[in-house]
Amino acid sequence: MNDHSTPILASQGTPCLLVDEERMERNIARLRDRLRAAEVAFRPHLKTAKSWEVSRLLMTTPQGPATVSTLREAEELAAHGVKDITYAVGISPDKLTRVQKLRAGGIALTILLDSVEQALAVAKASDPKDPIPVLIELDCDGHRSGVKPQDATLLAAIAQALAPRARLEGVLTHAGESYEARGSEALSAAAEQERAAAVMAAETLRAKGWPCPVVSVGSTPTAFSAQSYAGVTEVRAGVFVFFDLVQAGIGICTQDDIALSVLTTVIGHQREKGWTIVDAGWTALSCDRGTATQNVDQGYGLVCDLEGRPITNLIVTIVNQEHGIVAARQGTPRSDQEFPIGTRLRILPSHACATATQHDRYHVIGAGQSDVTAVWPRFTGW
Numbered sequence: 001m002n003d004h005s006t007p008i009l010a011s012q013g014t015p016c017l018l019v020d021e022e023r024m025e026r027n028i029a030r031l032r033d034r035l036r037a038a039e040v041a042f043r044p045h046l047k048t049a050k051s052w053e054v055s056r057l058l059m060t061t062p063q064g065p066a067t068v069s070t071l072r073e074a075e076e077l078a079a080h081g082v083k084d085i086t087y088a089v090g091i092s093p094d095k096l097t098r099v100q101k102l103r104a105g106g107i108a109l110t111i112l113l114d115s116v117e118q119a120l121a122v123a124k125a126s127d128p129k130d131p132i133p134v135l136i137e138l139d140c141d142g143h144r145s146g147v148k149p150q151d152a153t154l155l156a157a158i159a160q161a162l163a164p165r166a167r168l169e170g171v172l173t174h175a176g177e178s179y180e181a182r183g184s185e186a187l188s189a190a191a192e193q194e195r196a197a198a199v200m201a202a203e204t205l206r207a208k209g210w211p212c213p214v215v216s217v218g219s220t221p222t223a224f225s226a227q228s229y230a231g232v233t234e235v236r237a238g239v240f241v242f243f244d245l246v247q248a249g250i251g252i253c254t255q256d257d258i259a260l261s262v263l264t265t266v267i268g269h270q271r272e273k274g275w276t277i278v279d280a281g282w283t284a285l286s287c288d289r290g291t292a293t294q295n296v297d298q299g300y301g302l303v304c305d306l307e308g309r310p311i312t313n314l315i316v317t318i319v320n321q322e323h324g325i326v327a328a329r330q331g332t333p334r335s336d337q338e339f340p341i342g343t344r345l346r347i348l349p350s351h352a353c354a355t356a357t358q359h360d361r362y363h364v365i366g367a368g369q370s371d372v373t374a375v376w377p378r379f380t381g382w
Contacts, residue, residue: 015284017359023259045238119161131167140197143176170214178221187225199231244352249294286354301347
C-alpha cells in the first residue's frame with residue numbers, strides 16, 4: 001500500500017501517526033545484533049507494531065518466530081504466512097476454539113497459562129494426536145500474573161494437569177518491574193532476576209521429570225541490559241521497535257532513537273494561560289502518563305517542530321478527546337512562543353504501544369523526513 005506521491009507533511013491531514021523508517025530499522029538492528037552476539041534466539045513481540053510491514057522487518061524469517069498479545073494478531077500474521085507464534089497472554093477457555101482453528105491451519109501456536117484450571121481446560125480441548133503446546137507463565141518480580149518460580153508444587157500440578165493430552169513446552173516470564181528500574185546497575189539486576197527466575201522454574205520442572213525445552217524471557221529494558229542469558233532459549237521484546245519517552249526516561253534509548261510521533265496542527269490559543277491548542281487529543285495520543293513517576297514528566301508527549309526537533313520544555317499537558325493543550329512543563333518558565341494557527345508540530349509519545357493503537361495506519365517518513373513515502377495499515381481488535 002505504497003504511495004510515493006503522498007504530499008509533504010506540511011499538507012498531510014492531522015492528526016496522523018508518523019514512523020521514521022531509518023530510526024526504526026536502526027532500533028531493530030541494535031537488538032538483533034546484541035542477541036546474535038549472545039547466541040540467543042529472538043522472538044519479537046509484535047503487539048506494539050500490529051502491522052505486517054513492521055512485523056516482517058522485526059522477525060528473523062518470514063515464518064517467524066513471533067510473539068503476539070491477541071489472537072487477532074496471530075490470525076493476521078498467519079494470513080501472511082507466519083508459522084511460529086507464541087500467544088503471550090493467559091488463555092481463557094473460550095478462546096481455545098480459535099487456537100485450534102489456527103493450529104489446524106498449520107500454525108505452530110503456543111499458548112500461555114498459570115493455573116491448574118486453565119491447564120485442565122486446555123487438556124480437555126486438546127487433541128492427543130496434535131497436543132496444544134503450552135508455556136507456564138512465571139511471576140518473576142510481582143508485577144503481574146504468573147506462578148512464583150519457587151512454587152514447585154504448583155508448577156508440577158499444572159504440568160500434571162496438561163498431561164497427556166496437551167504438551168508442556170516450557171516457561172515464560174516478563175520483567176515488568178524493569179520499567180521502574182533506574183540506572184545500569186538496577187537494569188542489569190532486573191534482567192538477572194528475570195533470567196534466574198525462568199531458569200529456576202525450568203530446572204524445577206525438569207527435576208520432576210517434565211520436559212522444558214523453552215525458557216523465554218523478555219522486556220525491552222531487560223533485553224538491552226542482561227549481562228547473561230545462561231539457560232535462556234529466547235528473548236522477547238516489542239516497544240523497542242519505536243522506543244518512546246518512557247524508555248528514554250529509563251535510559252534504554254535517547255530521544256533521538258524514538259521513531260514514532262504524532263503529527264498535529266495548531267488550532268487555537270489561550271494566551272493568558274500560555275496555552276497552544278492542537279488537534280491531537282487523547283484519541284490521537286492516548287491517556288498514557290508513563291513518565292509521571294520518572295525524573296522528567298513528559299506529560300502526554302514531548303512537542304517537536306515539523307522536523308522532529310524537541311522544543312525546549314514544551315509538552316502536551318492536558319488532553320481532551322480531540323484537543324491537546326501544549327504548554328511549558330511544570331517547574332519550568334512559561335513559554336510564550338507563538339505558534340500561528342495552522343502550524344504543524346510533532347508529538348513524541350509517552351508510550352508507543354498506547355499511542356500507536358489509537359491509529360489505523362502509519363505514515364512512513366523517509367530519510368529526509370519531509371515526505372510520506374508509504375502508508376502501512378495497522379490491525380486492531382482481539
